[in-house]
Amino acid sequence: MYGLITRLTAYPGRRDELALLLMDPAVRKHGCHSYIVAHDLVDADVLWVTEVWADQPTHLSWSEDLRQSGAWRPIYGLMAKMDDSIQTRPLGGIGL
Template identity: 40%
Template sequence: MYGLIGKLRAAPGKRDELLELILKTATALPGCLSYVVSRDPADSSALWVTEVWADAESHQASLQLPHVQETIARARPLVSGFEFQVETEPAGGIGLP
C-alpha cells in the first residue's frame, strides 16, 4: 500500500469551500482504499488530507482523471499553500486489507 498525509492551507475564508470541493472529488478513485479530509481544529485555514492507495501507481493515475484535473483547477484559487506532505507505507488498520 501507499499513503500520503498532507496539510493544505486555504485562502482566507475559503476553507469550507475548499473542503466541499475536495470531498466531491473523493469518489470514483480506482485503487483508493481510504481518503479522509479533516478540518484542523487549531487552525481555521488548514485542512489535513490522509490517503491510502493500493499502490503509488494508482495514486499517480488518479491525478490524470478528468474529474480530478477539473477539481485541481477549481481548487487552485482556494489554496494558499501546501505546508506539509509526507509519503507513508500503510501496514493495515480498520477498513484496510
C-alpha cells in the same frame, strides 16, 4: 499500499469550499482505500488530507487523470498553500 498525509492551507474563509471540492463524489477515486478530509483544530485555514491507495502508480495515474480533466481547477482559487506530503506505507488497522 501507499499513503499520503498532506497539510493544505485555504485562503481565509474558503476552507469548507476546499473541503467540499476534495470530497466531491463526482471525482471518482478508483483504487483509493481511504481518503479523509479533516479540519485542523488549531488553525482555522488548515485542512489535513490522509489517503491510502492500492499503490503509488494507482495514485499517480489518478492524479494525472484529474489534472487533465480540470475537475479540480477551482482549487487554485481556494488553496493558498499545499505542503509536501508525508509519504507512507500503510500496514493495516481499522477502516481499510
